[in-house]
Amino acid sequence: xxxxxxxxxxxxxxxxxxxxxxxxxxxxxxxxxxxxxxxxxxxxxxxxxxxxxxxxxxxxxxxxxxxxxxxxxxxxxxxxxxxxxxxxxxxxxxxxxxxxxxxxxxxxxxxxxxxxxxxxxxxxxxxxxxxxxxxxxxxxxxxxxxxxxxxxxxxxxxxxxxxxxxxxxxxxxxxxxxxxxxxxxxxxxxxxxxxxxxxxxxxxxxxxxxxxxxxxxxxxxxxxxxxxxxxxxxxxxxxxxxxxxxxxxxxxxxxxxxxxxxxxxxxxxxxxxxxxxxxxxxxxxxxxxxxxxxxxxxxxxxxxxxxxxxxxxxxxxxxxxxxxxxxxxxxxxxxxxxxxxxxxxxxxxxxxxxxxxxxxxxxxxxxxxxxxxxxxxxxxxxxxxxxxxxxxxxxxxxxxxxxxxxxxxxxxxxxxxxxxxxxxxxxxxxxxxxxxxxxxxxxxxxxxxxxxxxxxxxxxxxxxxxxxxx
Amino acid sequence: xxxxxxxxxxxxxxxxxxxxxxxxxxxxxxxxxxxxxxxxxxxxxxxxxxxxxxxxxxxxxxxxxxxxxxxxxxxxxxxxxxxxxxxxxxxxxxxxxxxxxxxxxxxxxxxxxxxxxxxxxxxxxxxxxxxxxxxxxxxxxxxxxxxxxxxxxxxxxxxxxxxxxxxxxxxxxxxxxxxxxxxxxxxxxxxxxxxxxxxxxxxxxxxxxxxxxxxxxxxxx
Numbered sequence: 001x002x003x004x005x006x007x008x009x010x011x012x013x014x015x016x017x018x019x020x021x022x023x024x025x026x027x028x029x030x031x032x033x034x035x036x037x038x039x040x041x042x043x044x045x046x047x048x049x050x051x052x053x054x055x056x057x058x059x060x061x062x063x064x065x066x067x068x069x070x071x072x073x074x075x076x077x078x079x080x081x082x083x084x085x086x087x088x089x090x091x092x093x094x095x096x097x098x099x100x101x102x103x104x105x106x107x108x109x110x111x112x113x114x115x116x117x118x119x120x121x122x123x124x125x126x127x128x129x130x131x132x133x134x135x136x137x138x139x140x141x142x143x144x145x146x147x148x149x150x151x152x153x154x155x156x157x158x159x160x161x162x163x164x165x166x167x168x169x170x171x172x173x174x175x176x177x178x179x180x181x182x183x184x185x186x187x188x189x190x191x192x193x194x195x196x197x198x199x200x201x202x203x204x205x206x207x208x209x210x211x212x213x214x215x216x217x218x219x220x221x222x223x224x225x226x227x228x229x230x231x232x233x234x235x236x237x238x239x240x241x242x243x244x245x246x247x248x249x250x251x252x253x254x255x256x257x258x259x260x261x262x263x264x265x266x267x268x269x270x271x272x273x274x275x276x277x278x279x280x281x282x283x284x285x286x287x288x289x290x291x292x293x294x295x296x297x298x299x300x301x302x303x304x305x306x307x308x309x310x311x312x313x314x315x316x317x318x319x320x321x322x323x324x325x326x327x328x329x330x331x332x333x334x335x336x337x338x339x340x341x342x343x344x345x346x347x348x349x350x351x352x353x354x355x356x357x358x359x360x361x362x363x364x365x366x367x368x369x370x371x372x373x374x375x376x377x378x379x380x381x382x383x384x385x386x387x388x389x390x391x392x393x394x395x396x397x398x399x400x401x402x403x404x405x406x407x408x409x410x411x412x413x414x415x416x417x418x419x420x421x422x423x424x425x426x427x428x429x430x431x432x433x434x435x436x437x438x439x440x441x442x443x444x445x446x447x448x449x450x451x452x453x454x455x456x457x458x459x460x461x462x463x464x465x466x467x468x469x470x
Numbered sequence: 471x472x473x474x475x476x477x478x479x480x481x482x483x484x485x486x487x488x489x490x491x492x493x494x495x496x497x498x499x500x501x502x503x504x505x506x507x508x509x510x511x512x513x514x515x516x517x518x519x520x521x522x523x524x525x526x527x528x529x530x531x532x533x534x535x536x537x538x539x540x541x542x543x544x545x546x547x548x549x550x551x552x553x554x555x556x557x558x559x560x561x562x563x564x565x566x567x568x569x570x571x572x573x574x575x576x577x578x579x580x581x582x583x584x585x586x587x588x589x590x591x592x593x594x595x596x597x598x599x600x601x602x603x604x605x606x607x608x609x610x611x612x613x614x615x616x617x618x619x620x621x622x623x624x625x626x627x628x629x630x631x632x633x634x635x636x637x638x639x640x641x642x643x644x645x646x647x648x649x650x651x652x653x654x655x656x657x658x659x660x661x662x663x664x665x666x667x668x669x670x671x672x673x674x675x676x677x678x679x680x681x682x683x684x685x686x687x688x689x690x691x
Contacts, residue, residue: 085472135669184677221679225680273653299483
């Protein structure tokens with residue numbers, strides 16, 4: 001996927017005026033946050049589990065090398081193979097190599113954001129292997145030559161008409177505006193593809209070190225057909241997904257479904273351990289786990305360490321006012337919303353993604369709902385500092401902050417300035433207490449009024465309070 | 471090559487070299503302890519209440535439940551269900567417990583033992599456990615019970631014994647370890663209701679790629 005993060009501001013402007021997108025985003029706001037709230041209410045231990053999950057992830061990261069080695073040795077013991085890939089390029093080549101070894105023509109795919117991260121589909125196609133997305137949302141996107149705008153609801157930016165149009169064009173069937181009919185069409189189209197594919201590629205939500213298992217969590221059942229029917233099963237996943245035991249995996253599963261879709265449990269939670277066993281009547285003959293790093297190991301022990309706890313539930317973006325207003329494509333790369341604003345600069349470079357950590361009101365809702373308590377605003381602030389220090393922010397921002405810094409370091413002058421500007425703003429606001437146009441702040445006042453400061457400054461109030469005491 | 475680089479990076483980040491004996495031992499002790507994390511109170515109930523919870527959670531997840539008082543009633547119940555739904559063929563797992571049943575109630579409905587194929591209407595399998603916490607079935611792959619039976623047909627009929635219903639997932643993992651030790655079967659499925667998707671406008675539709683209908687034959691033995 002091309003990186004369009006530098007154009008965030010322009011993307012956002014377009015998104016805000018896109019009637020279809022705004023209609024589609026309405027479905028998000030009405031759906032996930034409310035369902036999550038109900039699920040959380042039904043589980044009184046939910047917040048204690050979040051603490052446990054945070055602590056457990058921290059323990060795993062402290063011992064990440066040991067757990068990964070344990071996982072690898074168990075996969076091997078069960079007859080599978082682990083491939084370590086430092087970069088996207090390593091991962092793409094490894095997967096193509098496995099496909100070519102079995103002379104693969106077509107590959108079915110379960111939903112995987114890591115595969116988006118490494119641009120797998122384009123690469124396989126260029127090299128004569130046809131990838132077929134089987135998750136309904138991903139399938140719709142593939143027909144439209146589109147990319148996911150959300151990590152668990154990939155086609156959330158589309159409306160029924162868009163799906164109906166795409167299916168009509170590709171399936172050559174009468175147009176329908178009934179979602180049930182459209183889903184049935186996709187089911188029928190994909191049936192034969194599942195059965196005929198040479199390789200099945202899935203992601204993994206967790207890797208269990210104790211048993212050498214990978215687990216996928218899906219509602220449709222497409223991932224299960226993908227990993228059961230073809231002769232070769234490739235799991236593409238990343239190094240931070242390892243957990244110690246089945247019990248530890250269980251803790252995360254309880255949090256994941258509720259944080260993501262607000263379900264009590266996702267319909268299919270499936271563990272894959274090695275290839276089929278002697279005597280098994282189905283299942284793959286070959287089992288490969290492609291472990292992708294792609295910048296993650298550089299985060300260990302650094303400022304972004306906490307981000308490695310992320311379990312990709314999407315709660316942060318589901319509750320983000322910025323994501324809710326502009327959707328996922330505006331962010332311009334694979335991971336949108338608050339988690340994307342932290343990860344994208346790490347993976348594609350702050351030079352290209354500097355806009356993203358600024359695309360936040362710092363309302364703190366993302367941290368409030370994060371099942372593993374990642375301090376997302378703090379991590380975005382890290383990038384803002386980094387961007388400023390590298391002189392990457394726009395001139396207006398740099399001069400503004402430098403100007404503010406000049407006064408902030410001179411308290412007397414600062415107090416005088418704030419008294420004057422308060423008086424100025426109050427005068428401008430008049431009796432209604434609101435300002436409807438302000439020089440240099442059109443970006444704010446074009447859309448809403450600026451409330452005038454209502455009373456005395458903090459310092460004035462403080463001095464008065466101290467005076468009253470004595 | 472990549473592995474050494476990744477491991478080196480991780481260790482550099484952790485400000486240490488290769489883990490020492492004590493660190494490894496701590497990790498292995500944790501792996502061997504297989505200790506529970508917080509188990510929700512909801513799942514810690516007397517068995518009768520677990521069964522009730524299982525039923526209400528499975529129904530909430532849109533599974534159908536047919537209650538039977540003993541094993542031998544399965545063929546008749548299956549036959550009745552298939553007749554009502556006008557289904558002529560049943561693809562079945564071949565576990566001994568199934569083969570020993572008297573299938574004459576099926577009449578002209580064919581019962582075949584094989585892996586599932588595209589176009590199959592209905593399958594029948596046993597289950598390993600039921601998990602009350604969320605109304606979840608646990609199944610695993612083996613020669614007698616191919617995994618495709620759980621996913622390809624339109625309808626999945628699954629036999630569950632009341633005695634194998636546990637409260638939390640953790641208790642099912644204990645049963646798995648008792649049965650398989652450290653080497654798990656190729657596939658372990660946890661299934662909670664029939665297949666669904668909300669990928670079109672966030673409106674939930676049942677029957678995406680897996681079974682549209684999940685029927686649990688609950689035997690109250």
